[in-house]
Amino acid sequence: MQRERSEALSERARRVIPGGVNSPVRAFRGVGGDPVFVARGKGPYLYDVDGNEYVDYVGSWGPLILGHAHPEVLEAIAKAAADGTSFGAPTEREVRFAETLTRLVPSMQKVRLVSSGTEATMSALRLARGATGRDKIVKIDGGYHGHADCLLVAAGSGAATLGLPGSAGVTDGTAADTLTVPWNDEAALAALFAAHAREPDKRRIAAVIVEPVCGNMGCVPPAPGWLEAVRRLTREHGALLIFDEVMTGFRVALGGAQARYQIEPDLTCLGKIVGGGLPAAAYGGRADLMAHIAPDGPVYQAGTLSGNPLAVAAGEKTLELLGRPGIYEALERSSAQLVDGIAALAREAGVPLIANRVGSMFTGFFANQPVVDYSSAKRSDTARFGRFFHAMLDRGVYLAPSQFEAAFVSLAHDGRALDRTLEAAKHALKTV
Ligand code: KE4
Numbered sequence: 001m002q003r004e005r006s007e008a009l010s011e012r013a014r015r016v017i018p019g020g021v022n023s024p025v026r027a028f029r030g031v032g033g034d035p036v037f038v039a040r041g042k043g044p045y046l047y048d049v050d051g052n053e054y055v056d057y058v059g060s061w062g063p064l065i066l067g068h069a070h071p072e073v074l075e076a077i078a079k080a081a082a083d084g085t086s087f088g089a090p091t092e093r094e095v096r097f098a099e100t101l102t103r104l105v106p107s108m109q110k111v112r113l114v115s116s117g118t119e120a121t122m123s124a125l126r127l128a129r130g131a132t133g134r135d136k137i138v139k140i141d142g143g144y145h146g147h148a149d150c151l152l153v154a155a156g157s158g159a160a161t162l163g164l165p166g167s168a169g170v171t172d173g174t175a176a177d178t179l180t181v182p183w184n185d186e187a188a189l190a191a192l193f194a195a196h197a198r199e200p201d202k203r204r205i206a207a208v209i210v211e212p213v214c215g216n217m218g219c220v221p222p223a224p225g226w227l228e229a230v231r232r233l234t235r236e237h238g239a240l241l242i243f244d245e246v247m248t249g250f251r252v253a254l255g256g257a258q259a260r261y262q263i264e265p266d267l268t269c270l271g272k273i274v275g276g277g278l279p280a281a282a283y284g285g286r287a288d289l290m291a292h293i294a295p296d297g298p299v300y301q302a303g304t305l306s307g308n309p310l311a312v313a314a315g316e317k318t319l320e321l322l323g324r325p326g327i328y329e330a331l332e333r334s335s336a337q338l339v340d341g342i343a344a345l346a347r348e349a350g351v352p353l354i355a356n357r358v359g360s361m362f363t364g365f366f367a368n369q370p371v372v373d374y375s376s377a378k379r380s381d382t383a384r385f386g387r388f389f390h391a392m393l394d395r396g397v398y399l400a401p402s403q404f405e406a407a408f409v410s411l412a413h414d415g416r417a418l419d420r421t422l423e424a425a426k427h428a429l430k431t432v
Helices: 004-016 071-081 092-104 117-132 157-161 172-176 186-196 226-236 309-322 327-349 374-378 382-393 415-431
Strands: 038-042 045-048 053-056 110-114 136-140 178-181 205-210 240-245 267-270 281-285 354-358 361-365
Touching: 053 415, 071 309, 092 110, 092 281, 092 309, 110 117, 117 136, 117 205, 117 240, 117 267, 117 281, 136 186, 172 178, 178 186, 186 205, 186 226, 205 226, 226 240, 309 327, 327 354, 327 361, 327 415, 361 382, 382 415
Parallel strands: 136 178, 136 205, 205 240, 240 267
Antiparallel strands: 038 045, 045 053, 110 281, 267 281, 354 361
16 A cells, blocks of 8 residues: 655654644554555545545544544534634533533533543643642553643553653652552552541542543453442542543443443543534533632633534534434444454464453453553553554554554444454454
8 A cells, every 4th residue: 555645744744743743642653654644534434645545443532433524513513613613702502512411421510611631631630639629639550631741640642652651841749749550450549548548638639530441551441340449439538539531431331431330420521522523522520519610619720712612513413413322232233343353363363362342442452461451551562563553554444553542433334344344354463
């Protein structure tokens, strides 16, 4: 497959954009080679600037659960755009959208719209500190919640891909207030709480933030009882539980992972799907906590484009379509067909592959042992993953360009797209 225009664009891009990309994980550093430059998307397919067609399992890193260029979403955006693109003033559409979010995610009694998942998690953590008067936060080793300073400690996703779990520019003081525990490790979390229980309030733990299904170390589900333990320990120690559902929200169930696993967090962060492919995100939760948010309370947070009419229109239409009967059952069937199919092909080829999946988010780890946390994810054969990625790319299948990312099936992935993927995997697995 020739990609000369992509290669030329990569060269041009690197002269004016760091790494030639506007987000590091797009640079293919985790798999090698030059990134594919995309011309357009349609349904389950991406088309690059050289005219190559790919079955796309990145879906813009999660937002495009309906597939690319869904006609009803495009129509909703165009209709909203005809009335103007941004006002910096409240609109009825935002009220309607907030009512939808609080209905679909009942733990969010009140919600504030922002423009990215980073803004959502950063704001939720500031709120947790402001509401509790405590400074420490706990995140999961290998968890990723966007690029706010306090969250770039032992981070996953692009930071893990580049081997930069921390980041230059984050002060020691900031990093010192962020504690980490391994995913699925109840004893470690209990010990951390115990160690801080007798500290003066300021130095105690304000909140624990988790991706309820890890996606940014690759897809790693919660072990049975783990989320219940996190909920119990946070309650016991007066800390808040923040579910970062930027990736899992409306992905693993219409009500998110909190509906799938029946756990009620104190605060929830949403992104990706909630904007239907445009920049919208949200954070929210218990009304007594949200009462701390300006202008009602002393915790400040703001945004020029928060609640942007076009992004809200795209998100609103997306959630409407996801609310139709049978949607998640269909996603479950097609995702199981794909991932179980690839796992069976790996067994036939004698390739050790651990296929982790929750709903329509999945990751294949080239490993012999179960992948249950970041340490075990890092033991997988990332070089083999890189070879598999390119073998699939050359056969017209676009997977997430990093072992430490989740991939996604959309409602647009029909039998033809899945068959093409399995046919490609059958050959690719023989070459890795
Ligand atoms: P954004 O600021 O990128 O909208 O959201 C940050 C974020 C927060 N929480 C979770 C669970 C996330 O997965 C993300 C962003 N995810 C990455 C990929 N795993 C976005 C892709 C990128 O960084 O380019």
